[in-house]
Amino acid sequence: xxxxxxxxxxxxxxxxxxxxxxxxxxxxxxxxxxxxxxxxxxxxxxxxxxxxxxxxxxxxxxxxxxxxxxxxxxxxxxxxxxxxxxxxxxxxxxxxxxxxxxxxxxxxxxxxxxxxxxxxxxxxxxxxxxxxxxxxxxxxxxxxxxxxxxxxxxxxxxxxxxxxxxxxxxxxxxxxxxxxxxxxxxxxxxxxxxxxxxxxxxxxxxxxxxxxxxxxxxxxxxxxxxxxxxxxxxxxxxxxxxxxxxxxxxxxxxxxxxxxxxxxxx
Amino acid sequence: xxxxxxxxxxxxxxxxxxxxxxxxxxxxxxxxxxxxxxxxxxxxxxxxxxxxxxxxxxxxxxxxxxxxxxxxxxxxxxxxxxxxxxxxxxxxxxxxxxxxxxxxxxxxxxxxxxxxxxxxxxxxxxxxxxxxxxxxxxxxxxxxxxxxxxxxxxxxxxxxxxxxxxxxxxxxxxxxxxxxxxxxxxxxxxxxxxxxxxxxxxxxxxxxxxxxxxxxxxxxxxxxxxxxxxxxxxxxxxxxxxxxxxxxxxxxxxxxxxxxxxxxxxxxxxxxxxxxxxxxxxxxxxxxxxxxxxxxxxxxxxxxxxxxxxxxxxxxxxxxxxxxxxxxxxxxxxxxxxxxxxxxxxxxxxxxxxxxxxxxxxxxxxxxxxxxxxxxxxxxxxxxxxxxxxxxxxxxxxxxxxxxxxxxxxx
Numbered sequence: 001x002x003x004x005x006x007x008x009x010x011x012x013x014x015x016x017x018x019x020x021x022x023x024x025x026x027x028x029x030x031x032x033x034x035x036x037x038x039x040x041x042x043x044x045x046x047x048x049x050x051x052x053x054x055x056x057x058x059x060x061x062x063x064x065x066x067x068x069x070x071x072x073x074x075x076x077x078x079x080x081x082x083x084x085x086x087x088x089x090x091x092x093x094x095x096x097x098x099x100x101x102x103x104x105x106x107x108x109x110x111x112x113x114x115x116x117x118x119x120x121x122x123x124x125x126x127x128x129x130x131x132x133x134x135x136x137x138x139x140x141x142x143x144x145x146x147x148x149x150x151x152x153x154x155x156x157x158x159x160x161x162x163x164x165x166x167x168x169x170x171x172x173x174x175x176x177x178x179x180x181x182x183x184x185x186x187x188x189x190x191x192x193x194x195x196x197x198x199x200x201x202x203x204x205x206x207x208x209x210x211x212x213x214x215x216x217x218x219x220x221x222x223x224x225x226x227x228x229x230x231x232x233x234x235x236x237x238x239x240x241x242x243x244x245x246x247x248x249x250x251x252x253x254x255x256x257x258x259x260x261x262x263x264x265x266x
Numbered sequence: 267x268x269x270x271x272x273x274x275x276x277x278x279x280x281x282x283x284x285x286x287x288x289x290x291x292x293x294x295x296x297x298x299x300x301x302x303x304x305x306x307x308x309x310x311x312x313x314x315x316x317x318x319x320x321x322x323x324x325x326x327x328x329x330x331x332x333x334x335x336x337x338x339x340x341x342x343x344x345x346x347x348x349x350x351x352x353x354x355x356x357x358x359x360x361x362x363x364x365x366x367x368x369x370x371x372x373x374x375x376x377x378x379x380x381x382x383x384x385x386x387x388x389x390x391x392x393x394x395x396x397x398x399x400x401x402x403x404x405x406x407x408x409x410x411x412x413x414x415x416x417x418x419x420x421x422x423x424x425x426x427x428x429x430x431x432x433x434x435x436x437x438x439x440x441x442x443x444x445x446x447x448x449x450x451x452x453x454x455x456x457x458x459x460x461x462x463x464x465x466x467x468x469x470x471x472x473x474x475x476x477x478x479x480x481x482x483x484x485x486x487x488x489x490x491x492x493x494x495x496x497x498x499x500x501x502x503x504x505x506x507x508x509x510x511x512x513x514x515x516x517x518x519x520x521x522x523x524x525x526x527x528x529x530x531x532x533x534x535x536x537x538x539x540x541x542x543x544x545x546x547x548x549x550x551x552x553x554x555x556x557x558x559x560x561x562x563x564x565x566x567x568x569x570x571x572x573x574x575x576x577x578x579x580x581x582x583x584x585x586x587x588x589x590x591x592x593x594x595x596x597x598x599x600x601x602x603x604x605x606x607x608x609x610x611x612x613x614x615x616x617x618x619x620x621x622x623x624x625x626x627x628x629x630x631x632x633x634x635x636x637x638x639x640x641x642x643x644x645x646x647x648x649x650x651x652x653x654x655x656x657x658x659x660x661x662x663x664x665x666x667x668x669x670x671x672x673x674x675x676x677x
Binding site: 054055056057058059060061065069072077078102103104105107108109129130131132133135153154155156157158159162177180181182185 | 282291292293294295296297298299300301439440445446449452453456457458459460557558559560561562563565570572573574575576
């Protein structure tokens with residue numbers, strides 16, 4: 001049986017456009033609001049990544065850090081994250097949902113228990129930022145056994161040989177980090193160069209769903225239309241920060257932002 | 267889980283970088299995988315290179331100043347009336363603390379890697395200061411990440427860092443202390459790993475940083491071993507080596523020649539920061555039995571909540587104010603080779619006061635924690651016991667804190 005993630009990519013390919021992946025942090029700015037945001041942006045997004053906050057993030061820029069600290073200040077716990085996904089997946093337009101975070105949270109919770117809880121809550125995929133290949137082999141297997149896509153990451157520093165190995169052991173989707181950066185960095189490499197690197201992945205495996213993330217905003221997204229999927233995270237987290245500052249409703253703001261992003265890639 | 271004899275402890279990890287099968291590792295973003303592999307290859311090559319070692323030894327001798335003194339604290343010994351107390355004056359080292367050893371190795375590696383600048387973290391400011399000194403000496407740029415709370419309380423070292431031409435990058439996230447400085451430094455490296463060399467300031471982080479740091483600070487115990495033989499004609503048969511432990515870089519360096527001895531012969535005692543007496547917060551994951559967490563690329567005992575968030579810490583000493591500790595110390599704890607305890611802020615200040623009143627030395631608040639333990643145990647032991655405390659930092663950086671707490675500060 002094809003996974004929900006695979007089906008989402010297939011649908012986009014039929015429509016001749018990249019999949020739009022969003023990233024928001026569970027519990028930002030409240031548990032209730034973050035669920036509302038997910039439901040609202042599902043109108044335009046194809047796959048939703050949801051961050052589970054950790055207070056010692058080593059790969060996140062200021063925007064996602066702000067979102068994470070806000071969520072933690074509001075008391076978000078892992079059990080709430082799972083509850084948010086569970087409630088979201090019950091909604092009528094629910095899209096595939098990928099949880100993203102740091103290994104410490106999984107480790108403390110217990111790998112098996114974590115993956116089981118993901119399955120029960122309807123999580124479709126997992127991205128663990130700091131559990132690189134090949135150290136993630138066992139965990140990745142555990143995910144697969146529970147029908148959860150473990151998303152392998154690739155970066156500009158990944159050698160071709162390593163890329164080959166990682167792709168061979170990957171599931172339904174791989175994630176290409178566009179440049180040497182933490183999340184939310186300014187695009188410091190030209191889209192052309194990024195797509196050149198990206199095409200290395202596609203040459204290794206044409207059929208593999210490969211998404212590009214880091215540095216993608218409504219200004220840059222159109223340049224990457226050729227990719228299978230594009231992830232926008234920090235820009236959305238900043239959207240939430242901005243709307244809170246202006247005492248606006250972040251749900252409406254995010255809905256508009258994702259709508260605009262979508263309009264640039266169709 | 268066992269220590270293998272005759273092999274440096276830093277090398278007793280498995281192929282994934284774990285000590286005792288569960289401490290350490292390399293929990294890093296994919297982007298850092300290659301820079302870390304490159305650094306690992308470079309380090310392994312350099313440590314076998316006679317010229318590299320010769321250059322390093324030359325720097326230790328003529329730039330750091332070797333050996334740092336081993337002195338008997340006769341007044342303190344008489345006052346306590348028990349074990350004979352000695353201090354290894356590592357604070358004699360150029361710059362005033364043990365952090366100079368690690369900084370030198372990193373600057374040499376940075377040069378070999380043909381990178382133009384280094385980035386590092388700092389808590390007490392000593393690591394930042396030493397990196398800024400060696401950067402200046404080697405003609406390298408240097409960025410020092412430091413929590414704003416530490417910038418406030420460690421002004422003398424901040425002044426030194428700036429004077430040496432390095433840039434201090436204030437870190438305002440989280441608790442604004444060392445833990446956040448390390449996170450921010452790693453984040454910086456993720457974005458700039460093609461240009462910058464990163465040096466972590468303690469025996470923590472992904473495996474290679476643990477190894478480089480331990481390789482460097484090991485100089486302390488090489489000197490100590492010779493000095494003990496000179497002083498006593500042999501290694502004393504009831505010896506206790508007491509060291510403060512934050513990340514644990516000086517403790518590793520102080521002990522590294524002595525792991526193979528029986529613990530009844532040479533006891534290794536690590537003293538963590540217990541924090542203020544009436545506070546629930548502390549920085550003592552080893553002695554207060556914290557669980558394992560993954561922090562800054564490695565698995566180690568770490569103060570955390572039940573959900574896995576890293577807890578805030580509290581200590582009068584910036585250098586020990588860190589929620590986790592080295593994978594090596596976790597290993598030493600679990601195999602029972604070292605004993606870990608803690609001293610409260612109050613005990614550290616009292617130790618500082620007593621030691622400086624009686625002796626012509628002035629340890630910083632980090633080694634004051636180690637002295638507190640020496641003061642606790644010495645009266646219970648007879649004079650056949652030799653207690654050596656690593657006085658690994660100079661108090662000048664703590665001038666303001668000591669003045670505020672004890673009313674005055676003098677040297």
